[in-house]
Amino acid sequence: MSKVLTYIVFIAIALGGGLAIGVNNLPGEWYQSLAKPPFNPPNWIFGPAWSILYVLIGIAGARTWVRGHLSVGMLIWAGQMVVNFLWSPFFFGLQMPPVALAIILVLWVLILAFIANRWNADRIAAWLFLPYLAWVSFATLLNGSIVYLN
Numbered sequence: 042m043s044k045v046l047t048y049i050v051f052i053a054i055a056l057g058g059g060l061a062i063g064v065n066n067l068p069g070e071w072y073q074s075l076a077k078p079p080f081n082p083p084n085w086i087f088g089p090a091w092s093i094l095y096v097l098i099g100i101a102g103a104r105t106w107v108r109g110h111l112s113v114g115m116l117i118w119a120g121q122m123v124v125n126f127l128w129s130p131f132f133f134g135l136q137m138p139p140v141a142l143a144i145i146l147v148l149w150v151l152i153l154a155f156i157a158n159r160w161n162a163d164r165i166a167a168w169l170f171l172p173y174l175a176w177v178s179f180a181t182l183l184n185g186s187i188v189y190l191n
Contacts, residue, residue: 044103044107047103047106047107048099048100048103050103051099051100051102051103051106052095052096052099052100052103053099054099054102054122055095055096055098055099055102055122056092056095056096056099058095058122058126059091059092059095059125059126060092060095062126062129062130063088063091063129065130065134066129066130066132066133066134067133068084068133069133071133071136072133075138075187075190075191076187076190076191077183077186077187077190078183078186078187078190080183081183081186090176093172094172094173094176097169097170097172097173098122098125098169098170098173100166100169101118101155101159101165101166101167101169101170102115102118102122104163104165104166104169105118105159105163105166108162108163113158114155114158114159114162114163114166117151117154117155117158118155120151121148121151121152121155124144124147124148124151125148127144128141128144128145128148131144132184138184138187138188138191139188141184142181142184142185142188145177145180145181145184146181148177149174149177149178149181152170152173152174152177153174155167155170156170156171156174
């Protein structure tokens with residue numbers, strides 16, 4: 042597979058998967074009824090933020106794939122995608138914020154593990170995950186606050 046096609050496939054996996062999960066787990070009346078912290082952003086922020094992040098995640102995944110299909114970095118990348126895609130169904134679909142909090146904590150650890158794994162092997166891939174780490178750190182605080190307030 043050519044490098045360009047590899048990047049397209051990885052971005053499609055991350056962005057397409059994220060969009061599919063998001064469309065099938067929209068915040069509804071239940072979410073609107075929850076007590077939220079004062080730093081809760083408006084709902085319209087989440088779609089654009091995640092779209093940008095999924096593109097960065099896809100690029101980092103493609104870079105990792107090109108450097109070694111069955112590497113530890115690739116396994117961590119795939120694992121964090123699975124865990125990432127589990128969060129919305131548990132938070133919004135099943136309405137289980139405490140379980141979603143446990144999931145996002147695992148995701149946070151996997152993001153850190155990917156950054157650590159890639160830091161010396163591919164600094165660009167590691168840097169591409171830093172905005173993701175920042176956003177998931179914020180989302181973890183938000184998720185934890187919702188659990189606490191409700």
